[in-house]
Amino acid sequence: MIRYMIKRLLAMIPVLIGITFLVFMIMQLAPGDPARLILGENASPEEVKELREQMGLEDPVLVQYFRYMVNLCKGDMGKSYITNRLVASEVAARFPYTLKLALVSAAVSILIAIPLGIIAAVKQNTIFDNTCMVLSLVGISMPAFWMALMLVLVFSLRLGWLPVQGANMGWRSYVLPSIAIGFMNMAAIARTTRSSMLETIRQDYVRTAKSKGISNASAILGHAFPNALIPTVTVVGVQLGGLIGGAVLTETVFAWPGLGRLIVQSVNARDVPMILGCMVVMSVSFSVINLVVDLLYGLLDPRVKSMYA
């Protein structure tokens, strides 16, 4: 297990190199000269050229990339072109907001979706089941940013119950954004839980469990559910990954001071080091989530665990 973890962590390195390389190259294609951006429209071409040399922008792209990676390994992500602040500290200040929002919405959606999925499966084809499935279909089909706008419209502007924007009103600030991002995940998780439960409930081992004299509920929760969790965890993993990427839209709608909004601001300002910094942190989080999900498989399914060795 430990060896497997180390192997997986090492495997993250090429992924990160690939991502940073891609982002680096795309930023090269973007129009606009950072030196001109910093010095403003009135600077003379000589001044711009001098700054470009100072910043190393005159070097070949690969050299620039190599320099960036070396610095990154030292924990130095450069300085913002716009504010001149350290990218590392800016990203570190914003990341917890994104992470907290992701965790809250993930926790809430998992805690609601899994019981709903189980009950829907046990009460298959009842009104409860049908209602859940229709709602979840709506949830899956509705874009998160649209949902966010509607939530703000109703609960903040019309009813005035919850803040419109920002993260400075304690738990109340979290309610709408986490519903907006979490609803779709909740729908997907509930549907997967239901369909895998429908399958496992009919398995022979559940019947065997009942034949031992344990209650129906224990047979379902103790035998059918642990087996149904395996496909559910896959979906949860994919959704969690999506939470990080999806933050870009919702954070913009809610003016949430997280990485997603920072990235949008930085792209608008062509603040290359800041964009790179955000991308690096996001892709590391994404890989870590994947790793955690893979390790969870090992805990849930002994057949997978024995393959790790």
Add this chain to the structure above:
Amino acid sequence: MVIGSQSNNTLEIRDLVVEYRTRERVVHAVNSLSLTVGRGQTLGLVGETGAGKTTTGLAVMGLIPKPAGVVLGGAILLNGEDVLHKSDREMKQIRGKTVSMIFQDPMSSLNPVMSIERQISEAIRAHDRSLTRSQVLQKAHEMLEMVGIPRDRGSEYPHQFSGGMKQRVVIAMALSCKPDLIIADEPTTALDVTIQAQVLGLMKDLKDQYRTSMVMITHDLGIVAETCDSVSVMYAGSIVEHGTLHDVFDDPLHPYTKGLFGSLPRLDDRRAKLQPIKGLMPDPSNLPTGCTFWPRCDHAKDVCRVEKPNPTYFGGEHFVNCHLFNEEISGARTVNMGD
């Protein structure tokens, strides 16, 4: 219906009727089936695939799959008590403790994500809450050793065991609360011949040790001859002939039984498998009127097509449900001898 007649029989089924209702059709899986298993006795339940053997076992366990399966009538008496009218809570006490079932397929009968010692422990704890965790585990390990699996393999998972070992785990589980009755549904079909012999020997030893009664569901006449005291022959959901091992092997009466056992089996030549019979089992969603066997029967008469036969007894417990014997016995026998 006489309830609580504290009989000598561990299991008595009377006129059991079970249907499966699907959207398209109604499957008459068990039709007015009656059978009896005496204390400490083993009854062989033989019959073609689809005859309703597993359904009968599941009905005794109260585990007919819902909502498709419906028990329409009859009585199932376990130690004289009717289990068809028990509440869920009462059934929970009965399953595993009074009666347990060894299911047809050992490969899928064990939970793949739970260690086998936990799966056995669960059965033990379900019926004895006073035991501590370690006592339960201890007992589970004893059960494992009894079926010949070293206790230190208890923490392993089903995929780490061979088919034969899984079947032994299933047997250990079924025996763990020392039930009065075991329903063994083709416990060895998934195993190769050597392992099959081992498992059967094991079940016989354990049965003798605990004086358990048993219903042995099988296609294999060799197994019947080796393990059973009496035999019930099942056709299209009901019993067509029943008798002691000797009665049925050496003096089969019903044309179906004769067909099954072919001309081969004498008690000294029991190695034969069931013989195929011409024709097919009737579609259980569209059973013929009268005797269900007449479309395949060489001796069918007019009465067979209209009327259900009643049992005719031939001394002791040997009976046959066939019109050929409903008339004057000697005459019937002559007819029968003539083939």
